[in-house]
Amino acid sequence: EQVAIDYFAKLKANGVNVLTVFVESLDLSSTPIFLEPSPGQSNPTVLKFLDRLIDLAKNNDVYLLLRLYDTFYYKDNGYPKNLERKWADTYWYKQYHKSSPEGFFDADLYESHKNRMKILLERYRNEPHILGWDLVNEIDNKVRFNEAGGYQARKRWVEEMVRFAKIIDPNHLVFYSFLTWDPKDANYYRASIGERIPTLGGDVMDTKRYIGMDAAFAYRLPGVELAMPHGYYAHVANPWSPHIPDYAPPLEIARGITYGFYQIRDGRPILDGESSPNGHLYERIYGQDGFTEGQDDKDFMNGAWLHFAAGGAGANLRWPADLRPSNFRNTVNQITDVKRAFLKTFKENVGDILWQGDRLQVSTRKLGDDLVQITRHDEKSAVVYLYNQTGIPIQEVTLSDLPKAEAGEIKVINPAQPANNVLFNQSKVPVGAGRPAIRLDRPTDNAAVIVRNMVLEKATPIPPTPSNSDGIIADRVWIKATIKIPGIPDSEALWQFGGDEMKNGNRAVWGYFYANPNVFDWGDENNPEVFVKVWFDPSGRIDVNFFHVSGPDIEVLSSLKEIITGQTNTVTQAKRYARHTYGQGNPTSELLETPEVSFGKADANPRHNPVPVQDSQIGAVIQTEDKGAIDAAWHFGGASTTKRGDQVAWGFFYANPSDVSWGFENNPDVYVKVWYDVADKRVDVNFFHVSVPNIRVYSGFSNGNYDDGSQVTKEERYTRHVYQK
Missing domain, CATH: 3.20.20.80 (Glycosidases)
Known part of the structure; x- marks a missing residue:
């Protein structure tokens, strides 16, 4: 005892x-x-x-x-x-x-x-x-x-x-x-x-x-x-072998936690409940194949901070395997004093912060080949961790992933040092994109930034009279999109209204933004950059959904007229889906990562729908609860050739009202954009899930059968079939 x-x-x-x-x-x-x-x-x-x-x-x-x-x-x-x-x-x-x-x-x-x-x-x-x-x-x-x-x-x-x-x-x-x-x-x-x-x-x-x-x-x-995953990726559990993938285990933990963080919809916390090098499984100890106790200590410290910065609830829980040769397989395993000291530093610096879970956001920025910055903030507090894989000297820190604000206090520490670890500590510091970098008192190879009491700059109100590029939905919902390309002025996207229909008390309004052809040579009225679907639910909830279908980053904004200030996100190739919700308490917004769903050979041959881009054909099958698998109906939107010579066509699949009671033509279930890049001689068939059921999507050419297929869902909304021509 x-x-x-x-x-x-x-x-x-x-x-x-x-x-x-x-x-x-x-x-x-x-x-x-x-x-x-x-x-x-x-x-x-x-x-x-x-x-x-x-x-x-x-x-x-x-x-x-x-x-x-x-x-x-x-x-x-x-x-x-x-x-x-x-x-x-x-x-x-x-x-x-x-x-x-x-x-x-x-x-x-x-x-x-x-x-x-x-x-x-x-x-x-x-x-x-x-x-x-x-x-x-x-x-x-x-x-x-x-x-x-x-x-x-x-x-x-x-x-x-x-x-x-x-x-x-x-x-x-x-x-x-x-x-x-x-x-x-x-x-x-x-x-x-x-x-x-x-x-x-x-x-x-x-x-x-x-x-x-x-x-x-x-x-x-x-x-x-x-949510309690166990982060035993192969190279986390078995660090004696080469990293697969070829980046470090602490980053793998952070990536997995961030994935889970953005999969959660109800605000429940996420905690890696068990992970560590598993010497018992692999029969390994420190000193074998280049893995030392010092390396394990460093991975432990980085893993704890990265887990937290990536959206986790506190530091991750370590399986206390003792890999020292003298203690191997000792049944009374404990984490060492060194590791406990790392946790003490962690707890002393972030343990008293009360987070606003409904406002928590996480982002990752690669600063170099071996330097990654992960940011966690809730518009009031923030923790930023710099993962420095090769120990290059860090002299300054830029907090560009924070909202523009004045921080009541910023402290930068070296988390590897239990004492004398403060590298910067000042009050009333401006943070956010475009703000000056923080200059540290001395160079460091490890840096954690703790930001407290941020006061945000006032949100920019929507103009009382929208400009021509604003989308005005049903005289109540306003939307706007701005194309952002480094090195050139921002350009407001132009709005194209699509349709408006109500059925069974549900109302769907759709359309898209496109790039101004007077500004961009690829801009065209039939080349959507952001698809939009606004859903008016009988409960009073309004969901404004944005789907990025472009190359550059695009800032999207929405509001209700009576609210004046709006919700805003920047959709990108990595985070293509944003949703703004109104009518159920305070307005909310979410921006989700959308990795491409892999595709393979087609496993079915549903109805073919020709698209006027390189003789393409597409189809979709909706997996319904009441009728099983049904062929989706196709709404062709338009096609064009840009000034540069690229071919583009777009449209959407929807549930046929003759098949299911909830289907109607102005309620897109899968948006589609087919793009032929004249320079690369490549056809991209892009599918964007806009619905509730799982949907199988297919593409090919005029050869009788589809070539490729994949599945899009609420959790995995985006897939792209690629063909070289």
């Missing part, structure tokens, strides 16, 4: 205030310790241990995340330390006759799961030092838990257990941890349904064999209050 007392004292001294705790000890090969050895019979040893642990947490200002199931150890013959054990020790095997772990999520076990969880939910529901319940550890990990139940069974299990847990204990966070958190790893269980996967022999992923989760399951399942 003294080890635990001393450990908690160390945590308190360094400001570490969150621990994850498994409620069972199934890692012991000889005598596994179950929370509930038999139905209705709790283990008093486990409860005594948890009671004492909570007392230590209370005394040391630590909060516990209790992990109710760890399916790692339910897999027979799956781990060298654990051969032929564990599942056969469970009462699901003994009393309920589930012969393998694949029965874990079966509906006839629901009551046994609820009864088991109820033991702890009732015992600790009024305990303030429990932060939350991790219902199941890495629910999507096919390696750890066979193929139990498949995707749908796992999802139903989680939905049912979340509802149950919140009824019994409404006081604590309820969530689950997962590995499938990033579509970049399109490899079997990290693939999306409908995606063609090389590792499956070119087959399309379907729900039957899909045992992972999609972004909606990972980040937006109703009732779940914390």
Whole structure:
């Protein structure tokens, strides 16, 4: 017990205030310790241990995340330390006759799961030092838990257990941890349904064999209050091997957290609940293949700050594997004093900031080959971290990703130094694009910037009389777009109204902005730069949706007449989708990253719709809930040839009202822009999802069958099919 007392004292001294705790000890090969050895019979040893642990947490200002199931150890013959054990020790095997772990999520076990969880939910529901319940550890990990139940069974299990847990204990966070958190790893269980996967022999992923989760399951399942991915990317868990991709593990953690941050729609926090070099898995220690303890310490420090700056809730949680040769596989693993000191510096500098979650924004800027700046701000406070992979001297910092404001205080520190680490500390400093750089007192190879009490410059009101380039929607909604190209003056885009229709109480208004042909040689009335769809919902909500279909950055602005000041974002090739919402409290805006969805060979041949660009043909299939897959109807918008000789055509797909009751022609579901670049002799077929259902899109030429296909969804809105001509 003294080890635990001393450990908690160390945590308190360094400001570490969150621990994850498994409620069972199934890692012991000889005598596994179950929370509930038999139905209705709790283990008093486990409860005594948890009671004492909570007392230590209370005394040391630590909060516990209790992990109710760890399916790692339910897999027979799956781990060298654990051969032929564990599942056969469970009462699901003994009393309920589930012969393998694949029965874990079966509906006839629901009551046994609820009864088991109820033991702890009732015992600790009024305990303030429990932060939350991790219902199941890495629910999507096919390696750890066979193929139990498949995707749908796992999802139903989680939905049912979340509802149950919140009824019994409404006081604590309820969530689950997962590995499938990033579509970049399109490899079997990290693939999306409908995606063609090389590792499956070119087959399309379907729900039957899909045992992972999609972004909606990972980040937006109703009732779940914390998103907890485990960031074990290959080069995070195995730093002894060359980096794949060839950038550093801390940046991979930051990229993944940012992806999740922008997938979340309801403001729930995101926290990397487990990651680190995994010496136990790879049987490696410090000193092998160039990976040293010093490198691990540096990665740990950078990872903590990057996780936070990228939108995470605090620093990420480290699996405390001790990779020192003398301690390898020591069961009493703890993070070292050096790592705890890094966390102390982190906590002392950002731990007291109260963030406005509904206004939080994250951005990344590459400043050089080895220098990346990640910014987190909520218009009042900000943390900016400079990740310096090769240690080049940093002498100044530019805060151009912050809104234009006066900062009440700016402090720049070297987070690697526990003392004498302040490099700049001043009050009333102007920040934002175009403002002078901050000159540091001395060069540094590590820099974290903490900005407090920003006072924004007043928003520019919309002119009382819109100019000709403003879009006036239904005499109430105003929209405007400005094309921004470095080195030349900003140019207001011109508005082209498309259509306006109401059906079943819903109203859709659409159109697009295009570049002034008197300013740009590629400007043309039939060359959209930003598609727009405004949705008037019967509830009173108004969504103003902008879809970037251009090359340069474009600032988009909207407002209601009665509000005067508006919402604004800059849409780009990386962040093509912006949405401004009115009519439900304060107006809000969001700007989402839109990576290109990969495309492959067409798997269907829906209705062909000719497009007058290089004999192109396109089609789409809408996956409806009520009618299944239906061919989308095509609305051809127009075509032209620019002054430069580029060919362009545009239009949109919509749900045919003869197929579904909610379909109508002036309600675009997928915008399309087909572009032939005369200089590159390349055809780009661009599809932009503007709807709710998943939609398969196809393109090709006048040869009877489509060449390529892909899927666009609410989470992955943009895809491009590319052809060299």
